[in-house]
Amino acid sequence: MAIVEPTNTWKLLEERLAVTVNERHRQVLEIVIAHMKAEAVPDLDGLMKTLVPEPNYHFWQFGQDVGPKGWDGVRDYYAAFVASKSNILEFDLDRLLVDDNCVVTEGYLRQIYPGAYAAQIGLPVEDPAADYLISFRQLLLWPVDAAGLIVGEDSYHSGPVEIRKLSFDELPREYVELVYPGV
Template sequence: MAVIDPNNTWAPLEQRLAVTTNERHRTVLGIVIEHMKAEAAPDLDGLMRTLVPEPAYHFWNAGKDVGPKGRDVVHTYYSDFVASRSNVLEYQLDRLVVDDHCVVTEGFLKQIYPGAYAAQIGIPVDDPAADYLVVFRQLLLWPIDPEGRIEGEDSYHSGPVEIRKLTFDELPREYVELVHPGA
């Protein structure tokens, strides 16, 4: 049985959207849902359409901001993300906060990494040919501009709280189609 279901990433936002009557909050939720779905597809053009012309990402790591800034750099970041085949993920939300200018999500980010890519970015794995579940505790702020586009992401995470080699049966269909086509 698959260890993650990517659809669970945006399901809490869709549930909130279904009961939200404030039009600005509906806009703010809608653009984040669109972004999440484009990331999962993967749809690079769709991802970029959800963003302001010059997005700024803030990924806080050891007290330093290492996030991409500017359209070209963010486009490269997402191109690399899609190429890494680590875009099959489930963000299991514990908290969702929405206001006129921001969505805040907090929970466990469960992501599947090809072993070779995990090793390349410093995640300790023992088999580069295997697939790994990597789980982080993450808080994301999604600032939204007045036109309803995402200005970037402000990300804070715990570092890995779990790293586990997966069996083929644990891989979700989306990942198998992406990484192991024909299997």
């Protein structure tokens, strides 16, 4: 079994979309799916096309909002995300709510991090040269405007529930190609 299966990130949304008849709910689901898929590639321009002109992200950590704000702030955030090579992830959802203006997703976010990047952002890893599977329990609110674009993300997470050093053999092919090209 794979350490992470990226397609699980949008699987529940696609299942809901397949049985949803409300056109507005379909629109809201479709933009979040497009965003998730662009994040997985990663496609920076594709990600930004899913957002309003002045998106605001709210990442709540230790009572502080540390999310990026505005077009440039969010674009810089995603550029850093792409550069970090930590986009090999799975958001294994067990809860999905949809209304006319928002999608709410909840589950376990499992993400593979290069150890140096994990250490840089304050995660307690023992070996910066290693690769780590880091899991969080996360709830995300995806507000969507009247035109069908994502206004931002409101993220709440538990902090790491697992930090596990991975052997090279456990790394998915996509991650190896991204982090260790030519190996």
